Amino acid sequence: MPLIALLPGDGIGPEVVEEARRVLAALDLGLTFEEGLVGGAAYAAEGHPLPPATLALAERADAVLFGAVGDPAFDNLDRALRPEQAVLGLRKQLGLFANLRPARLFPGLEDASALRPEVAGTIDLVIVRELTGDVYFGEKGTRTTSAGLRQGFDVMAYDEEEVRRIARVGFETARGRSGRLCSVDKANVLETSQLWRDVVVAVAADYPDVALTHMYVDNAAMQLVRAPGQFDVIVTGNLFGDILSDQASMCAGSIGMLPSAALNGTGKGMFEPIHGSAPDIAGQGKANPCAAILSAAMLLRHSLGQDAAADRVEAAVAAALTGGARTADLGGATTTREMGEAVLAAL
């Protein structure tokens, strides 16, 4: 009986994870669920955003379904105690180096995109983001310069093995799709990016069937607005992936639609909506649970090998939308629970 760790987090996390749990339970796959406190909710109860019991649960589980963290009510805490540290800590502790962030526009949502329908309609891409390195996890701190000034610093770095393993995920993902991979870096300025590019080019020799291109991150941010249809799979570092995936989400209508998977190569994974905890609408039944439900579908596919069940969940979300269900972010008045019901009904 596969064990799923449910880590709802703070803000809208609990509401959307509950709908995803109901969908998973309805599939009759014999899953067991165990809940853990994380983020602001954990800090409020236990004084730490990632309590040892939560980390142990995540380590024991076959997969983690994560909601959202980041309530700014905790922004004045020491960085180490803020809600976001929970998600960073889980990624690092579980070695989840490969983050898959698909972005596509579901049929019928063309009107929700800020892009023209003919531009938005061409979006169907996956961003493969490295998740345990880069400037996120290098040495960082505050020091005093020789001029006596306070200086903040963060070391950006990648070693060849870190790049190699994420590059392989990028190439494999491209191989399973259209066979096109775009590696995004800033090699005209950064040594980290130059090493990144050299290693990606070397790995490409093992994937003669994949067409590799390179793009600078500033150009990529522009092209994702101008002509997103040109991209199939993008592989990039932690920081650039953070920025580009949020941006791509908006091309796709709403960030409330987009799931993600964080994998470590063993089948174990953490699955979460890419949206934040949106404390302004928490507890009001306004949140869109689709990103959480689609994250559950990715969990079925990547951690449990349940491809058919994953397809079923994704088809049910599409059907619910085709049926007219629209939460507030999509311009409608469907509640979180009603959207969950619509998906359940379409399963």
Add this chain to the structure above:
Amino acid sequence: MPLIALLPGDGIGPEVVEEARRVLAALDLGLTFEEGLVGGAAYAAEGHPLPPATLALAERADAVLFGAVGDPAFDNLDRALRPEQAVLGLRKQLGLFANLRPARLFPGLEDASALRPEVAGTIDLVIVRELTGDVYFGEKGTRTTSAGLRQGFDVMAYDEEEVRRIARVGFETARGRSGRLCSVDKANVLETSQLWRDVVVAVAADYPDVALTHMYVDNAAMQLVRAPGQFDVIVTGNLFGDILSDQASMCAGSIGMLPSAALNGTGKGMFEPIHGSAPDIAGQGKANPCAAILSAAMLLRHSLGQDAAADRVEAAVAAALTGGARTADLGGATTTREMGEAVLAAL
């Protein structure tokens, strides 16, 4: 007689700078022009992208009008010899820490934007980008890890004085516009950003008339697509400013329309289109010279105190567009020279 250093660079640089020069000359302000080699053109002629004579000219001049560099034909050179090093070197040598990047949609260009007209039409913002610090100019290189792996690294850093002076430019710019300033950082992850945010908040005390907000860079990238009209002035670091300004440019129709100013607080400045050198269309008369011409307008305003002349140039560009001139990037067939002529005719 003010001296303008013309540094056309490579690719389409020379074509677009020539149109901007003709516009400046037509204003009868008694300007003198002197040309210098830079970027790929300088490397080809003298073996270095920023020859000493060019740097000396830029230092001697009252202002620099820069075209574009970055021909990938030089990508296999050592980083220190690549065309981009010229622009980075000039910024650093001249101390040009403040980069102003306005983005607005010129009337009539609604159709050229990938955004819906009602979204694109609301864009009128300035990105104030720090230009001589951040991960661009920190210690960088390649080293071997304790595991014997090659590692690339770049140190991201800002000291309090660097943040203070760019924050002031941000607040002053906001004061001269709508009085709203959004500071973009990644303070939930980066110590550099936390220091940035602390200093910006401290500087805000001197600007009680400006409303300051903070946004994480991933969210900003999303909001710039979703609802760009919410922004007036954005102040941010070198790397985030690079990404966001390219992105904003596309919301505004075409990167071929967008000028920039790099200033050091003495009146001296370097003015350049934010587009690259586009070697694929170089020499074909297809490039849009508007970004270069509008950069010349910024030169008149910021380095020469010629506000009326600057307004005249900007109005002439608007008139040329209203008159129907459209280069290829705007979906038309007007040539570079014809676009220059249309602006001259409207002066």
